[in-house]
Structure formats: C-alpha cells, structure tokens
Amino acid sequence: MEIAVLILVIAVIFITRSLKVVPQQHAWVIERLGKYHGTLTPGLNILVPFVDKVAYKHVLKEIPLDIASQVCITRDNTQLQVDGILYFQVTDAMRASYGSSNYIVAISQLAQTSLRSVIGKLELDKTFEERDIINAQVVAAIDEAALNWGVKVLRYEIKDLTPPKEILHAMQAQITAEREKRALIAASEGRRQEQINIATGEREAFIARSEGEKQAVINKAQGEASSITAVADATASAIERIAAAIRQPGGEQAVQLKVAEKAVEAYSKVASDATTTLIIPSNMSEVSTLIATAMKMVQGTK
Known part of the structure; x- marks a missing residue:
C-alpha cells in the first residue's frame, strides 16, 4: 500500500x-x-x-513604465524638472532573458539620459512647443539600443515640464504683457475702423446730398423750361387766333374799335388819378392818327 x-x-x-x-x-x-x-x-x-x-x-503585452523625475538643463542654461512615461513590449523572449540582466532598469536609465541629451539641444521655449519632437527623438534613441534586449519601445510621453518658480513668474509676466499688447492693438484697430466707417459714411452722405441738390436744380430748370415753353405756346396760339380773327370780315373795324377803347380807357385812368396832370391835345384828330398808325402796324403784322 x-x-x-x-x-x-x-x-x-x-x-x-x-x-x-x-x-x-x-x-x-x-x-x-x-x-x-x-x-x-x-x-x-x-x-x-x-x-x-x-x-x-x-x-508580451504592452507595458507602461514610469520614468522617474529628473532635472534637465536646456540650451539656454535653464533647469527643468521633467518626468515621463514609456511604453514598451517584449518581442524576443530569449534576448530579453540573456541580453540584459534587467532590461527594465536599462530602458529606464537610457530614457533618462536620452531625454537629458535631447532637451540640452533646445531652448526653454522650444521645450514647451516641440514635445512631439522630443518624444520621437527619445523613442528613436532607446529603440536602437533596446533591440539587443529583445524589447520594442513603442512611444514615450512627457508628463510634466516644470521650470523654476522664477522662470514661471517671468513667463507669466511675459504672457500678461503679450495679452495687454494684443488688447491695445485690437482697441487701436477698432478705433481706426470706426474712424474709417465714420469718414466713409460722411462721404457717402455728402455725395447723396450733392446728388439730391443736383437733381433738384435739374428738375427746377426743366420745370422753368417747360413753363416758358407752355407760356410761349399759349402766347403764339393766342396771336394766331387774333390774326385769324382780324382776317375775318369786319376784323379790322373791330381792332380799330378795340384800340380806341383802350386809348379812351387809358385817358380815363390818367384823368381819374388826382396826382396826375392831364394835358389834352389841342387837336383831337391826333387820337384818330394814333388809331390809324396802330392799324397800319396791325396790317403790317398781318
């Protein structure tokens, strides 16, 4: 058993x-x-x-590796506190076992040294603007060495960039000054546009007024011309009718009678005015002479 x-x-x-x-x-x-x-x-x-x-x-899964924070010095001698995270994957188990005693530590240390080297080539402002370039350069530097360790570095991301407090205050002051500058420029552009709009409006109003005055003068002149033409046409029509009436039988006698009436009417008006001294011709035949002269003018006109 x-x-x-x-x-x-x-x-x-x-x-x-x-x-x-x-x-x-x-x-x-x-x-x-x-x-x-x-x-x-x-x-x-x-x-x-x-x-x-x-x-x-x-x-063999993708593994995130937190890279410890470190101090990096930029090209313009500014210190930056930088930390990031690295993503890698084991692609060759045999190399990962025998290529390095501890490939995780090796990757972490290489990421730190590569990051210091990349940031050392850039100025402070560029480090904030070109994060993608920094990440790509760190990945390229690590990936080349990690091939012997059976590891593939997929990507590297900077989590935080922290400059000294003095630099932060200076950057904040610069940002504030830049915003104030933009505000002043925007205000001046607004005033400039306002003045342009006012001048344009005044010019268009002046043009409109002058066009209105011009049209008014033209209309007035056309009205006066039409009035003069109408009066002339009426006068010509009246004269033509008078001339036609004179040519009728008894027309000359009627004209003589009308002229005589006008002469008598004129003498009566003069006589009725108390302030007028009336001198009567000694020979009243002059009145008939006046009428005869008027008739000769009428005949000449006819």
Whole structure:
C-alpha cells in the first residue's frame, strides 16, 4: 500500500514537472541542463522532468513604465524638472532573458539620459512647443539600443515640464504683457475702423446730398423750361387766333374799335388819378392818327 502511494506521488510530480500550460500573451524561456533550449508558446507544453526548467517568464503585452523625475538643463542654461512615461513590449523572449540582466532598469536609465541629451539641444521655449519632437527623438534613441534586449519601445510621453518658480513668474509676466499688447492693438484697430466707417459714411452722405441738390436744380430748370415753353405756346396760339380773327370780315373795324377803347380807357385812368396832370391835345384828330398808325402796324403784322 505504501509503495502504491509512493508511486502515485512520484507520478504526480513527474506530470506537474513535465506538463506546462502557458497563458496567452506570455512566453516562457526553457533551459535544459543550464543551457537555453527554447521558448514555450501559449498553450500546453511538455518538458523533460528534472532536465528542463522554466528559467524566465515574460509578458508580451504592452507595458507602461514610469520614468522617474529628473532635472534637465536646456540650451539656454535653464533647469527643468521633467518626468515621463514609456511604453514598451517584449518581442524576443530569449534576448530579453540573456541580453540584459534587467532590461527594465536599462530602458529606464537610457530614457533618462536620452531625454537629458535631447532637451540640452533646445531652448526653454522650444521645450514647451516641440514635445512631439522630443518624444520621437527619445523613442528613436532607446529603440536602437533596446533591440539587443529583445524589447520594442513603442512611444514615450512627457508628463510634466516644470521650470523654476522664477522662470514661471517671468513667463507669466511675459504672457500678461503679450495679452495687454494684443488688447491695445485690437482697441487701436477698432478705433481706426470706426474712424474709417465714420469718414466713409460722411462721404457717402455728402455725395447723396450733392446728388439730391443736383437733381433738384435739374428738375427746377426743366420745370422753368417747360413753363416758358407752355407760356410761349399759349402766347403764339393766342396771336394766331387774333390774326385769324382780324382776317375775318369786319376784323379790322373791330381792332380799330378795340384800340380806341383802350386809348379812351387809358385817358380815363390818367384823368381819374388826382396826382396826375392831364394835358389834352389841342387837336383831337391826333387820337384818330394814333388809331390809324396802330392799324397800319396791325396790317403790317398781318
């Protein structure tokens, strides 16, 4: 009975040491008698008991690595407190096991030195404006060395850039001055545009008034011309009617009678005025002479 139990225990030990189940996105490095033998892939794997052993276990997922904060000096000798985060992935389990004693520490240290080197080439203002360039250069520097460690660096992100307090105050003052400058420029541009608008409005109003006055003068002149033309037409029509009436039988006698009436009317008006001294011709035949002269003028006109 004891022998059976012993055999069962030995069998269980052999099975547990020979059968290995590797999870998804993992890679296990196997050593046979102290020498690299192979890498186990996800799933069920069979090993030789007491000969093969699992020496290293690696996760093939993307791993975030926090890079410790450090002081970097820019090109214009300004100190910056910089920290970031690095994303990497194990691509070769064998190199990750034997390429470096601790690839995580190696990556972290290389990221810090690469970051100091990149920031040292830039001025303070550029470090805030060109974060993408800094990240790309750090990734390129680390990735080249990490190939021997079986690691692929995917990306690096700067989490924070903190300059000294004095620099922060100076930057804040510069930003405030820049905003005040923009406000003054905007106000002056507004006043300038306002003056332009007022001048344009006055010019257009003056043009409109002058056009109105011009049109009024034209209309008045056209009205006066039309009035003169109408009066002239009426006078010509009246003269034509008078001339036509004179040519009728008895027309000349009517004219003589009308002229005589006008002469008598004129003498009567003069006589009725108390302040007028009336001198009557000694020869009243002069009145008939006046009428005869008027008739000759009428005949000449006809």
